[in-house]
Amino acid sequence: MSCHRPESTPVASPAGTGPDHNSLALMQPRAPAETPRQMKNGAPVKANNVAPQGVYLPNYNILTPHMRSPEYVQMSTAAAITLGVVQGKMYRCSCTRCLNLLLTYPEGCRANCAYCGLARHREAERDYADRNFIRVDWPAVPLDTVIDIVARDAAASPFHRMCISMITHPRSDHDTVSVLKRWTERIDPSAIPVSILSNPTTMTRDDVERLHQLGADIFTVALDAATPAIFDRTRGKGVQSPHTWAKYWEILMDARDVFGPQKFGAHIIIGMGETEQQALSLVQRLVDLGGHSHMFCFFPEKGSLMDHLPATPRDQWRRVQLGRYLIDYRAVRVEQMSFDSEGRVTGFGIPQGELDAVIDAGIAFRTSGCPGKFAEDISACDRPYGDSPPSNIASFPFQPDRSDLRKIRRQLRLVERRN
Ligand code: SF4
Numbered sequence: 001m002s003c004h005r006p007e008s009t010p011v012a013s014p015a016g017t018g019p020d021h022n023s024l025a026l027m028q029p030r031a032p033a034e035t036p037r038q039m040k041n042g043a044p045v046k047a048n049n050v051a052p053q054g055v056y057l058p059n060y061n062i063l064t065p066h067m068r069s070p071e072y073v074q075m076s077t078a079a080a081i082t083l084g085v086v087q088g089k090m091y092r093c094s095c096t097r098c099l100n101l102l103l104t105y106p107e108g109c110r111a112n113c114a115y116c117g118l119a120r121h122r123e124a125e126r127d128y129a130d131r132n133f134i135r136v137d138w139p140a141v142p143l144d145t146v147i148d149i150v151a152r153d154a155a156a157s158p159f160h161r162m163c164i165s166m167i168t169h170p171r172s173d174h175d176t177v178s179v180l181k182r183w184t185e186r187i188d189p190s191a192i193p194v195s196i197l198s199n200p201t202t203m204t205r206d207d208v209e210r211l212h213q214l215g216a217d218i219f220t221v222a223l224d225a226a227t228p229a230i231f232d233r234t235r236g237k238g239v240q241s242p243h244t245w246a247k248y249w250e251i252l253m254d255a256r257d258v259f260g261p262q263k264f265g266a267h268i269i270i271g272m273g274e275t276e277q278q279a280l281s282l283v284q285r286l287v288d289l290g291g292h293s294h295m296f297c298f299f300p301e302k303g304s305l306m307d308h309l310p311a312t313p314r315d316q317w318r319r320v321q322l323g324r325y326l327i328d329y330r331a332v333r334v335e336q337m338s339f340d341s342e343g344r345v346t347g348f349g350i351p352q353g354e355l356d357a358v359i360d361a362g363i364a365f366r367t368s369g370c371p372g373k374f375a376e377d378i379s380a381c382d383r384p385y386g387d388s389p390p391s392n393i394a395s396f397p398f399q400p401d402r403s404d405l406r407k408i409r410r411q412l413r414l415v416e417r418r419n
Helices: 037-048 077-083 120-124 143-151 172-186 205-213 228-235 245-259 276-289 314-329 352-361 402-412
Strands: 072-074 098-103 140-142 161-165 194-198 218-224 264-270 292-297 345-347
Touching (some): 143 172, 218 228, 264 276, 314 352
16 A cells, blocks of 8 residues: 555544543542551462462452462453353453463562552552453463463464563563463464563563573563653652663563564553654654554553543544554554644545545454464454443454444544545
8 A cells, every 4th residue: 555645634623522632631640558568468368378279260259369370370351261261251252362371479560550450559459369450350270271271272272372461570580481481382382472571670681582582472562651751650650660661662672682573562551641643653663663562542440540530532542543553554654644733643644545445444443462363463462342341442352343433433533635
């Protein structure tokens, strides 16, 4: 598709005729409260020391077992249903294509990111293994059980990718290696490629190299925030959390060197106070480096320090989704796009017919992430309803149908200006 004829572009409807974007002034997290000493570091779970038995379903009303990686991992409810260890059905999805394995410890994640359900400040209120994360429960499953099931016939598995999700914990680097080794001993990584969702704060370049040598395919860094100021406010000093923008970029650059083009990327949450122009400029920077961006629509996670704030307005989200797809997969550049004084997209810089074709294909509005086996631009990591309720889907975990696309067009709030 050509991308250098910006003479006929759609524009956003005028400001003030619908929901605005989530502004920087609005998206201020609450300050974390002090945690009582007896609740810190998973103390109740360690004191009770209940032995785990098989699969553990998050349940706030019983004593949480003492579970640790690498023997135990957590996974999304969608992955647990697809694996067959939990019963359930998902709205308009028969399965998920990504088996996300989240490291687990009674101490939980030692970071305090303001938008995250796993954050440290929650230790006063809920044991780590019981916390909601991206809107869903995360059952804990013995790693051997997971591997036994998938290894029966990896080539025929519904999973197109496995992803080890690290957290901020002193054991996280070591145990990520252990999980990866145990997996690749029994499952050929060419049958089910492995991604690493890293925790840069505790990592060195040697760690990145080791994971690559052990067969990891893609390495991602959850920048989450689109600007250094938002990063600091939501996951750095602003919320007594240890992360820094500089360290995240250091490991991202290491991943670029070690994993190579198209094999590294960054997560970005849209709607935490950045402008659409700032978000898409970051997407462009990542593409120019040879990587990809994986996007999440901000959702006020219950129990998080931002659960009082609004989800990202759909018009803001849809425009950034579409702009990101054009930059990542259609060689459009952010410099071709136009923006208003508040940084909102007013034109995508390509002819209307080309833009219509991309919108009608629907892929731009699907969940973004590491690819599966269908196509390079279709993510294995479909995260069903991880950033919205099914009643108002942000990231589509399936191919949007004609009715979905009509809604998406309304949400984009594009005014066609055909020449
Ligand atoms: S480091 Fe990751 S898991 Fe830990 S609080 Fe931050 S976003 Fe959540």
